[in-house]
Amino acid sequence: MTMKPIQVGLLGIGTVGSGVFNVLQRNQEEIRRRAGRGIEVAMVADLDVERARSVVGSQARVVADAREVIANPDIDIVIELIGGYGVAKALVLEAIAAGKHVVTANKALLAVHGTEIFAAAAAKGVMVAFEAAVAGGIPIIKALREGLTANRIQWIAGIINGTTNFILSEMRSKGLDFDIVLKEAQRLGYAEADPTFDIEGVDAAHKATIMSAIAFGIPVQFDKAHVEGITKLSAADIRYAEQLGYRIKLLGITKRTDKGVELRVHPSLVPSKRLIANVEGAMNAVVVQADAVGTTLYYGKGAGSEPTASAVIADLVDITRLNTADPEHRVPYLAFQSHTLSEAKDQLPVLPMSEVVTSYYLRLRVADEAGVLAKVTGILAGAGISIDAVLQREADEVGGAATGADGAPAIAQTDLIILTHDTREGTMDAAMAEMQALPTVLAPITRIRKEELA
Amino acid sequence: MTMKPIQVGLLGIGTVGSGVFNVLQRNQEEIRRRAGRGIEVAMVADLDVERARSVVGSQARVVADAREVIANPDIDIVIELIGGYGVAKALVLEAIAAGKHVVTANKALLAVHGTEIFAAAAAKGVMVAFEAAVAGGIPIIKALREGLTANRIQWIAGIINGTTNFILSEMRSKGLDFDIVLKEAQRLGYAEADPTFDIEGVDAAHKATIMSAIAFGIPVQFDKAHVEGITKLSAADIRYAEQLGYRIKLLGITKRTDKGVELRVHPSLVPSKRLIANVEGAMNAVVVQADAVGTTLYYGKGAGSEPTASAVIADLVDITRLNTADPEHRVPYLAFQSHTLSEAKDQLPVLPMSEVVTSYYLRLRVADEAGVLAKVTGILAGAGISIDAVLQREADEVGGAATGADGAPAIAQTDLIILTHDTREGTMDAAMAEMQALPTVLAPITRIRKEELA
Numbered sequence: 001m002t003m004k005p006i007q008v009g010l011l012g013i014g015t016v017g018s019g020v021f022n023v024l025q026r027n028q029e030e031i032r033r034r035a036g037r038g039i040e041v042a043m044v045a046d047l048d049v050e051r052a053r054s055v056v057g058s059q060a061r062v063v064a065d066a067r068e069v070i071a072n073p074d075i076d077i078v079i080e081l082i083g084g085y086g087v088a089k090a091l092v093l094e095a096i097a098a099g100k101h102v103v104t105a106n107k108a109l110l111a112v113h114g115t116e117i118f119a120a121a122a123a124k125g126v127m128v129a130f131e132a133a134v135a136g137g138i139p140i141i142k143a144l145r146e147g148l149t150a151n152r153i154q155w156i157a158g159i160i161n162g163t164t165n166f167i168l169s170e171m172r173s174k175g176l177d178f179d180i181v182l183k184e185a186q187r188l189g190y191a192e193a194d195p196t197f198d199i200e201g202v203d204a205a206h207k208a209t210i211m212s213a214i215a216f217g218i219p220v221q222f223d224k225a226h227v228e229g230i231t232k233l234s235a236a237d238i239r240y241a242e243q244l245g246y247r248i249k250l251l252g253i254t255k256r257t258d259k260g261v262e263l264r265v266h267p268s269l270v271p272s273k274r275l276i277a278n279v280e281g282a283m284n285a286v287v288v289q290a291d292a293v294g295t296t297l298y299y300g301k302g303a304g305s306e307p308t309a310s311a312v313i314a315d316l317v318d319i320t321r322l323n324t325a326d327p328e329h330r331v332p333y334l335a336f337q338s339h340t341l342s343e344a345k346d347q348l349p350v351l352p353m354s355e356v357v358t359s360y361y362l363r364l365r366v367a368d369e370a371g372v373l374a375k376v377t378g379i380l381a382g383a384g385i386s387i388d389a390v391l392q393r394e395a396d397e398v399g400g401a402a403t404g405a406d407g408a409p410a411i412a413q414t415d416l417i418i419l420t421h422d423t424r425e426g427t428m429d430a431a432m433a434e435m436q437a438l439p440t441v442l443a444p445i446t447r448i449r450k451e452e453l454a
Numbered sequence: 455m456t457m458k459p460i461q462v463g464l465l466g467i468g469t470v471g472s473g474v475f476n477v478l479q480r481n482q483e484e485i486r487r488r489a490g491r492g493i494e495v496a497m498v499a500d501l502d503v504e505r506a507r508s509v510v511g512s513q514a515r516v517v518a519d520a521r522e523v524i525a526n527p528d529i530d531i532v533i534e535l536i537g538g539y540g541v542a543k544a545l546v547l548e549a550i551a552a553g554k555h556v557v558t559a560n561k562a563l564l565a566v567h568g569t570e571i572f573a574a575a576a577a578k579g580v581m582v583a584f585e586a587a588v589a590g591g592i593p594i595i596k597a598l599r600e601g602l603t604a605n606r607i608q609w610i611a612g613i614i615n616g617t618t619n620f621i622l623s624e625m626r627s628k629g630l631d632f633d634i635v636l637k638e639a640q641r642l643g644y645a646e647a648d649p650t651f652d653i654e655g656v657d658a659a660h661k662a663t664i665m666s667a668i669a670f671g672i673p674v675q676f677d678k679a680h681v682e683g684i685t686k687l688s689a690a691d692i693r694y695a696e697q698l699g700y701r702i703k704l705l706g707i708t709k710r711t712d713k714g715v716e717l718r719v720h721p722s723l724v725p726s727k728r729l730i731a732n733v734e735g736a737m738n739a740v741v742v743q744a745d746a747v748g749t750t751l752y753y754g755k756g757a758g759s760e761p762t763a764s765a766v767i768a769d770l771v772d773i774t775r776l777n778t779a780d781p782e783h784r785v786p787y788l789a790f791q792s793h794t795l796s797e798a799k800d801q802l803p804v805l806p807m808s809e810v811v812t813s814y815y816l817r818l819r820v821a822d823e824a825g826v827l828a829k830v831t832g833i834l835a836g837a838g839i840s841i842d843a844v845l846q847r848e849a850d851e852v853g854g855a856a857t858g859a860d861g862a863p864a865i866a867q868t869d870l871i872i873l874t875h876d877t878r879e880g881t882m883d884a885a886m887a888e889m890q891a892l893p894t895v896l897a898p899i900t901r902i903r904k905e906e907l908a
Contacts, residue, residue, distance in 0.1 A: 137750065150763065310744070
């Protein structure tokens with residue numbers, strides 16, 4: 001028995017869209033054998049009609065207006081690859097209203113408007129699939145939603161932005177500063193001309209927000225995420241971290257605590273011996289800690305044409321298979337049945353950053369004189385912050401701001417590095433303000449969070 | 455709307471069975487929110503009725519006869535956790551015949567009798583799920599069957615036996631020989647009293663066989679697997695490998711080539727910088743290379759009560775969800791629709807080991823005299839085998855067999871280590887026989903395959 005191939009409409013045929021089209025063509029026989037039914041891109045909408053035609057040839061109808069695709073009753077699934085919140089949101093909602101299943105790689109859209117979109121889809125009984133929205137080709141959404149259903153998930157920590165991981169890898173291996181490596185990354189195509197969303201942590205926060213909802217059965221709440229990028233990291237901190245047995249990674253973290261859910265993106269020290277600390281270049285990896293299975297890790301390419309297409313097509317196959325299942329028994333959008341997102345007795349709030357508990361790396365630029373260490377550690381002790389390790393560098397002579405205006409000899413300075421045990425962030429904020437006020441602390445204190453991930 | 459919980463019958467409540475029961479109890483609320491329906495172990499069969507009662511209390515009916523569970527019309531899903539080919543096979547087939555869905559962790563059963571079992575299940579329209587059969591709690595079956603459906607899979611290489619990885623990790627970190635570490639592993643519970651299936655590679659070969667079928671759309675063919683364990687590995691080889699930038703891991707490998715499918719388990723040198731080379735202790739990891747997504751890696755616990763239970767319960771949730779899908783559109787047992795396993799035009803044979811192409815580490819114990827290296831490399835050159843690296847140790851004096859019976863001075867001996875480029879195994883076999891026949895080669899040549907995994 002051969003069923004008619006499922007008909008797909010593609011909105012936007014840039015890098016990822018071309019990948020989806022090409023992989024579906026190249027592997028159509030294997031995909032049909034797996035899905036039990038052919039999957040065909042029947043229509044493509046792109047403002048650049050010529051570019052679209054050059055990709056699909058005569059294999060699919062090309063139109064400029066995405067609404068023509070949505071209005072076509074033969075189209076079963078719409079793939080949204082436009083990106084952003086504007087047009088993309090309107091089109092996704094229109095496709096749902098038209099009774100189409102939707103596949104999207106748009107993490108920004110889901111992290112911000114996911115609740116509205118999933119509610120609309122539930123009302124229409126259609127699926128919205130988004131494996132490609134988090135960690136590209138790594139099937140992490142599937143692992144979280146289906147592979148780990150037995151578990152109470154405790155935390156997730158992921159390298160979920162390839163651009164920043166490439167930059168951090170280069171900074172470490174070559175000892176270079178951020179600005180120089182960013183330019184190199186832009187030249188190589190690992191960073192965009194406007195890299196803000198990547199380097200400021202926004203992209204990673206979109207992805208962490210989606211994983212947070214799936215892991216803990218809460219609505220997507222991007223507005224409550226703490227978002228911090230890598231632009232202020234110095235080569236010196238990467239070097240000191242390495243001397244202490246750590247690497248610095250930009251992690252997207254979400255964690256369940258008794259008080260609520262932590263949701264945060266920031267640079268983190270990670271023990272060098274952890275597998276995730278050894279994920280280099282533009283690769284992604286996600287560590288999941290869960291009560292039954294323990295630690296699992298998922299690694300692969302987080303971006304690029306065909307890796308992302310791999311995730312989009314996996315969604316197409318899932319939808320093709322689940323098309324005949326009654327909607328109540330499909331995999332829930334956010335892992336938990338929608339109606340339990342609000343009713344759940346144990347629904348937890350997303351915590352403000354001041355309530356987050358983690359450990360810290362602090363670097364203080366201090367005058368090299370007696371009593372400084374005692375003052376600093378005294379403040380920490382007074383705040384109840386326990387110290388794990390101290391690294392004091394030999395004094396060096398620094399010019400610039402430290403040189404007296406009258407040409408007097410430079411002040412002997414040194415870097416004082418402190419690793420702490422777990423502390424509430426609000427407590428650390430107060431202690432840092434106190435240390436910063438010491439006259440012997442000569443520059444703004446650098447604070448990087450530290451995750452043992454064990 | 456609340457549906458009646460799905461009713462599960464558990465056959466065998468040892469380590470894994472207890473884990474399944476306990477995790478289902480502990481996380482029942484979250485699992486219900488994910489599955490859309492409660493999942494209850496209603497009946498347990500175990501020959502040791504007392505032990506079973508001590509685990510389940512009054513929560514489930516306990517019987518000694520598994521057939522009572524299968525005969526119960528209220529039971530929707532039967533979990534087989536008995537193990538082995540005998541009783542387990544009969545019970546699985548009887549459960550299928552009775553129209554029950556089956557979940558099993560039994561890799562031996564599926565690797566050897568999978569074809570028969572899946573055919574019976576297809577005829578009855580029931581599901582047979584086996585996430586726990588490969589790599590314990592890691593959702594690797596799901597990743598291969600569903601997460602990577604877009605891809606033409608090229609190869610899979612996995613650390614899929616925790617016992618042997620624990621032993622190899624200990625041998626390397628402590629410089630100890632196999633026998634000593636095996637005893638330690640047995641004392642710590644990482645190796646069984648009769649460790650044959652683990653240390654001889656049989657368990658890994660069962661798992662590799664299942665992954666091979668899923669990856670390439672071929673039937674399970676355990677009888678064609680090349681199976682080689684770790685019992686002959688010496689601490690010296692682990693040390694030499696490390697000096698050359700490699701670690702030795704027991705890998706289960708399956709690879710698609712133009713001629714057919716490679717299916718093999720043996721110790722392998724892996725570059726130390728690869729993530730999988732850094733998987734230590736009893737942990738498992740699987741690397742998958744596929745055409746669209748590139749390299750992905752999946753890491754976690756490969757055994758143990760709750761990690762295995764995590765996989766079993768994920769299968770229960772999947773079945774609960776897919777119960778209402780028409781059987782044609784469920785996920786196929788072996789990733790590809792059953793009827794295409796035999797009809798596929800491109801179905802590939804499993805290749806004999808002599809047709810496998812890989813690179814090699816060779817260690818030759820040779821007399822430390824002029825011309826030995828020339829003779830050995832001459833034989834390799836004659837066979838068309840290209841050399842990647844040579845490591846010649848300083849000569850050492852060895853007593854024992856090398857000492858003349860007349861008490862003459864010992865012969866100066868040395869280890870000659872050669873890394874080759876890719877070669878057909880049959881070619882290497884012939885060259886090794888020729889080298890072995892040299893009078894200056896003083897002991898059996900050690901040959902370990904080498905996989906770059908890139």
